[in-house]
Amino acid sequence: MSVAERILDERPRVSGAGDARALIENVLDALSALAHLVGEETELVRVGRLPEAMTREPRKAELAGTYMRGVEQVKLNAVALARxxxxxxxxxxxxxxxxxxxIETNQLVLATARAVSESVIRDLAADANKPMRANGYGPAATVGAGVFARPNSGPLVVSRRL
Incomplete structure (x- = not known):
């Protein structure tokens, strides 16, 4: 636990200019670290490195909690801080x-990644569920083809690591 995290956990009361500056600096430090991590995550998702982006989640949650505790301290001491x-x-x-x-940029990137992955899954499901008909039947029939499956059909493989 960093000094900023420890100070923000102590629930300080601001009683002077030094206390006010220290509280705000600690909240700014937590916000800066969180912003850096969210920026990294956004860029990793943008370039498709989802597993690596997911490794940042525990630290991001920790920093978000620290920041939110700091915001609560700022709210409790708003009058003194303004003074x-x-x-x-x-x-x-x-x-x-x-x-x-x-955060808005991060949400847009995550929504885009989600939409792309849903589209890929939907397309795979549609391809896997296409009816397999013999080429010898229907309006586009080729007599004597004797093939009852799509020429490139094969097993469907889905990576769960994405």
Whole structure:
């Protein structure tokens, strides 16, 4: 557990300018680490490295929890923070808005990856479920072909690692 995580777990009360700056800096540190991790995850998903992106989930959850505890501390001490460190409060708000934009991008990338994977699965299912008819029947019949399966049909293999 980092110093910032430990301080944010202690539920401090802001009683001066030093306390205000320390609390906001700790929240900004947690937000910065979380933003970096979300950015990495977004890029990994964008390039199709899903298993590697998934390895970041435990640390991301930990950092998100730390950040949320920090936000709660900021809310509890909002009046004191506005009085003792208005510039840092402004910085925190700006960082939070930038993080929201990063989360929106992350959500778009994840939705795109989900849509692509669903499309691939749907196409595979449609191909696997096509009726296999003999080439010798129907309007496009070739008499004497004697083949009762699609020429390229074979076993369906799906990777569960994706």
């Amino acid at each position: 003792f460190a208005p510039d840092q409060v402004k910085r925190l708000k700006e960082a939070h808005h930038a993080f929201q934009n990063l």
